[in-house]
Amino acid sequence: MDKTIYILGAGFSKPANAPIQSEIIDEILKLRGGHFEGKDNIIKGYLDEFEKFLSEDLYIDSKDFKGVALEDVFTPIDRCIIDGISFRSLDNKKLVELREKIYSLIIFAIKEKLSSSTTSKSYVDDFAKYLVDQIRQRMIDKNHDPVAVISTNWDILLDNSIKHAIDNDNHNGVVDYCCYISSLYDDETIKPGLWALGKGKYNVKLLKLHGSMNWLHCPKCQRLFVAFYNKIAEYGIYKNQKCKHCAINFKESKTVSSALRSNLIMPTFLKDLNNFQIKLIWQNASVELSEASKVVFIGYSLPQADYELRQLLSRMIPHEAVIEVVMREAKDETSKKSNAETLKRYKTFFGKRTVKPIAVGVEKYVKSLRHSQSLVLEDTSL
Ligand SMILES: [Zn+2]
Numbered sequence: 001m002d003k004t005i006y007i008l009g010a011g012f013s014k015p016a017n018a019p020i021q022s023e024i025i026d027e028i029l030k031l032r033g034g035h036f037e038g039k040d041n042i043i044k045g046y047l048d049e050f051e052k053f054l055s056e057d058l059y060i061d062s063k064d065f066k067g068v069a070l071e072d073v074f075t076p077i078d079r080c081i082i083d084g085i086s087f088r089s090l091d092n093k094k095l096v097e098l099r100e101k102i103y104s105l106i107i108f109a110i111k112e113k114l115s116s117s118t119t120s121k122s123y124v125d126d127f128a129k130y131l132v133d134q135i136r137q138r139m140i141d142k143n144h145d146p147v148a149v150i151s152t153n154w155d156i157l158l159d160n161s162i163k164h165a166i167d168n169d170n171h172n173g174v175v176d177y178c179c180y181i182s183s184l185y186d187d188e189t190i191k192p193g194l195w196a197l198g199k200g201k202y203n204v205k206l207l208k209l210h211g212s213m214n215w216l217h218c219p220k221c222q223r224l225f226v227a228f229y230n231k232i233a234e235y236g237i238y239k240n241q242k243c244k245h246c247a248i249n250f251k252e253s254k255t256v257s258s259a260l261r262s263n264l265i266m267p268t269f270l271k272d273l274n275n276f277q278i279k280l281i282w283q284n285a286s287v288e289l290s291e292a293s294k295v296v297f298i299g300y301s302l303p304q305a306d307y308e309l310r311q312l313l314s315r316m317i318p319h320e321a322v323i324e325v326v327m328r329e330a331k332d333e334t335s336k337k338s339n340a341e342t343l344k345r346y347k348t349f350f351g352k353r354t355v356k357p358i359a360v361g362v363e364k365y366v367k368s369l370r371h372s373q374s375l376v377l378e379d380t381s382l
Contacts, residue, residue: 001146005292008151008158011299011328015362016124017117018155019110025073026066027109028102034112043108046101053098057088071305073102074266103262107213110155111230121157123363128161130369131204132169138202139172148205148288152300152309154264156214156228162204163189163228176203177212177226178284179277184216184225184232184241207285209278209309210267216260217277218243220250224277225260270308282312289316298326299362302345310349322354329361 010020019027028050036043053073054060060068077099080087087095137144151158159175166173167189176193183190193203208215214232216225223245246258265278273279289295295317302310317323325346327339343357358365 001143002293003145003288003291004147004294004296005288006147006149007295007297007300008149008153009298009300010153011301012151012362013124013153013155013157014299015119016121016157017113017119018153018157019113021070024070024106024109025068027113028105029066031105031108031112036108043105046105049098050102050105053090057090071266071268074099075268077102078266078269100261103264106154106264107232107262110213114155114157121161123366124157124161125164126370127366128158128165128204130366131162132165132173132202135173135202135204136169138197139200142197145291148207150207150209150285150288152210152267152306153208154210154213156212159206159212159214160229162206166204173202173204175228176205177215177224177281178205178207179224179280181224181226181277182245184227187227190226190228205288207281207288209282209285210270211263211265211278213262213264215263216241217263217275218246218258219261220246220258222276224263267306267308286312286316289313290318292317292321294322294324296324296326297346298365299328301342302349313349317350317353319353322356323350324356324358326358326360326362326365328359329364330359 010018014020028047031043032047034040034043051062051065054065054068055062058068058073076087077095081092081095081099084092086092090098131147131149134147135144149158162175166175171189174189174191174193174196176196178193181190181192193205196203214227216232217223218225221243223243225241225243241260243258243260250258263275263278265273265275270278270282289312295313304310323346325343327342328335330336330339339357339359343355347355360368
């Protein structure tokens with residue numbers, strides 16, 4: 001049976017105004033002076049600590065803050081936490097706390113940027129509806145498994161749209177993150193994929209390789225807690241949630257060892273990862289890729305820094321699979337040149353496989369899916 005795997009990069013969320021990674025620090029700094037449902041002081045406190053870290057520990061001049069790469073903030077912090085050593089003025093415990101606060105700032109920054117956007121997110125809803133339409137038949141035929149999405153993005157645009165499409169379909173399916181999840185806030189519609197299949201429902205597979213802004217995990221039992229829409233900030237971050245299972249099992253409501261933590265992972269740090277659920281997602285992504293007859297990359301430039309994803313693609317995609325690369329619309333010389341470079345990177349990487357460029361932009365591509373059009377453009381038209 002034919003199976004299409006979609007691999008999404010930052011370019012997928014860009015038309016909906018999501019910040020790309022290099023813009024996130026600037027977006028964080030813009031949070032100062034903002035209003036956050038009466039929690040302004042919490043955010044202000046986090047911002048003060050973050051700027052103090054940039055200025056005193058990383059020794060950056062405040063006028064250069066926004067030029068700092070996110071990797072250069074997290075790589076030393078992650079390294080010190082894993083090795084149990086201190087970084088400058090911060091001991092290990094303080095580093096873990098600081099990292100949580102920066103994660104919260106990232107989540108707020110992405111959330112703010114998306115909610116202030118005036119651009120249309122309807123193409124994300126259309127893509128979600130397309131996925132649900134493809135998969136629905138699974139309710140009567142368990143072997144029907146034509147599609148899965150692998151995403152490198154932290155934002156939850158597609159997650160929310162899929163959830164919405166399923167809610168509109170009488171809750172007949174679930175968003176399947178392909179690991180074991182619990183609902184953060186007793187939402188009966190949040191269930192693991194295997195549970196859904198056992199109940200005669202369908203699962204829309206969305207494998208988020210770098211974590212997600214709507215996930216919190218328990219460092220003790222390794223459960224992953226999930227909320228949709230904007231509930232994660234409301235319930236997870238503001239209220240400093242503890243794992244409800246560990247609280248009961250270990251009778252430990254007063255300790256912090258089961259305080260839930262964010263799940264955003266830097267691509268450069270994946271190899272040191274000891275998070276069980278993320279490992280499971282990578283394992284499941286490798287299975288999905290090995291079954292692919294077609295792999296469609298949307299808004300992903302195949303950067304060298306993503307070497308963990310590159311090795312996964314290299315190991316698991318079958319030789320006969322067709323590769324399609326959805327790139328931005330080739331309107332002017334700059335976009336043509338950038339598309340040509342991206343395409344060259346793909347062709348070199350995928351060698352003798354067929355690589356088809358689709359230089360129409362995400363929105364037009366999604367529209368073509370809904371109308372079953374073929375939009376492949378040859379190299380010469382780029
Ligand atoms: Zn727990």
